[in-house]
Amino acid sequence: MAYRELINKIFHKGKEKMEDLEVYIENSKEIEIKVFNGEIDKYSISESGGLSLRGTNNGKMGYSYTEKIDESSIDMLINEACENAEYIDSEDEEKIFVGSDDYKEIKFHSEGLSTASIEEKIDLVKKLEIEALSLDKRVTSIQECVYKEFDKSRYIVNTKGIDLSDTLNGAAIYVAVIAKDGEDIKTGMGFRLIKDISQVDYKTIAKEAVHEAISSLGAKPIKSNNYPLVIKNTIFADLLSSFASVFSSDHVQKGMSLLKDKVETKIASPLLTIVDDPDLKDGFMSRCFDDEGTKTTYKKIVDKGVLTTYLYNWKTAKKDNVSSTGNGTRGSYKSSLSISPTNFYIEKGNNTFEELIGSIDNGVYITDVAGLHSGLNPISGDFSLSASGYEIVDGKIQRPINQITIAGNFFEVLNDIDAIGDDLEFGLPSLGYFGSPSIKINSISISGE
Helix, strand or coil, X not given: CCCHHHHHHHHHHHCCCCCCEEEEEEEEXXXXXXXXXXXXXXXXXXXXXXXXXXXXXXXXXXXXXXXXXCHHHHHHHHHHHHHHXXXXXXXXXXCCCXXXXXXXXXXXXXXXXXXXXXXXXXXXXXHHHHHHHHCCCCEEEEEEEEEEEEEEEEEEEECCCCEEEEEEEEEEEEEEEXXXXXXXXXXXXXXXXXXXXXXXXHHHHHHHHHHHHHHHCCCCCCCCEEEEEEECHHHHHHHHHHCHHHHEHHHHHCCCCCCCCCCCCECCCCCCCEEECCCXXXXXXXXXXXXXXXXXXXXXXXXXXXXXXXXXXXXHHHHHCCCCCCCEECCCCCCCXXXXXXXXXXXXXXXCHXXXXXXXXXXXXXXXXXXXXXXXXXXXXXXXXXXXXXXXXXXXXXXXEEEEEEEEEHHHHHHCEEEEECCCEECCCCCCCEEEXXXXXXXXXXXXX
């Protein structure tokens, strides 16, 4: 490792003031390409990174960080970490992890992205825009046509023997179109989360965006009532993302989750299984170890409706007298340790999308919601969200609907699941690591006309 000498010097000097120390180094590179009217509207390559030091002193954990990864930062890092530890008021003990017995050796870095040229990526986005504009004369313009790529590396080394590193990359390509018919204007989006640009079918992405926009023209509200409904896979993934904190042991221990004392208890329909899968080949949060150096494992958080565990790091695990689940996470090298899932998704069911729709005589198919940041309460589970989609009549998708509000409770929705599709997808707004198939709900309140 290129940083070996620097880390050894930090540890040598830091041991004079602190008991155990850990260095976390992160480097990331992001590429963003936007096109507009066949020209490059934005092209940026940004690189960032830094080093974080954490160390224990009299049972307290102190943190410090720097963007300047060289010897000139050593004294500052040690002094700030020591000072930070002195002012910690929490009684919760935090320790440097000694390491897992063994670690998987899985590579999640895709050569299909790193070896593709910038010219190839620009050409792909331009083709996507041209295709989207060509499919229907009612598509008047392109709202956005974008390619985004990330490439991230991590290093974790501590005085207890952990010495780990990995790399991860991924990309998203998407197009948002604007369709117009008279005074009626609608938008539609198509996207893919990718690991290899050679596998991208830009024509299908364009077709999906245009179909979503065109098929939404003429949308009107539906009458207020309780309806059975199907929620689109990527939309339910976003909903799952918004309520994911209820599975965090930190939120449970702080009384911020209604799942407290619910382990080994039925909390959802027996059709529902929620997985935390760090080994997912093309996952955007795949990893063999977490940000504490704990080995990650595939696990079912909810198994056929029964809550099996919370997500833990070592600090919260110690409070519950259990082991970490490998979900210790840093938002960046500047952040202290928290908890988050890896690739978190609802296991796909046995029903095709057509079967889900065909099972409803009079209901609604929800394809979009707004207000996920303001229209829900992750503690109580209550939500009220603006939505749009289509009316379902006699098992078939009919006219588009909009200006409706769906309201309910997340925990009640989980118990009211009637069927699960086989079309598992990961959502774009939900950071690419929350996934779901299409979900059929028995009944939900819809406010319309």
